[in-house]
Amino acid sequence: MIDLLILARWLHVIGATVLLGTGAGIAFFMVMAHRTADPKLIAHVASTVVIADFLFTATAVIVQPLTGIWLALLTGWPVTTPWIVWSLGLYVFVGLFWLPVVWMQKQMRDLAREAAAGDTALPEQYYKLIRLWFAFGFPAFFAVLAIIWLMLQRPDM
16 A cells, blocks of 8 residues: 555655756756857757756646645645745745746747857847846745755744
């Protein structure tokens, strides 16, 4: 017989791992591609990043709150427990940064594709977007780390 608590914890940890790992991987590959200033390479990497964000990140974004609520129900923790409230608040905070980042990635991909097709340099709009994309990544990344810390520590707040 499957222990539902173990299953819920496992799914929740897998979801957290996917969120953190995919986010860090996407950031790494986008930065490395950007450093080349090669529109063809940036277009290719950004295309892959957009797909990865939808396949992995979006799936984990759905799984995390569901498994988190399931865990709370199985363990008897009220969702009003302070560390859970903080985790949920940070989760919304991360989402407010992630949604525009997905849009920016698609825009950067399209701008790089256009530059590659026209054999031109990347336009200034691309550089504005990459700076903004980079700036949005830091608060979201650190908020995810804080959520994982809260999950592990479950501090009395």
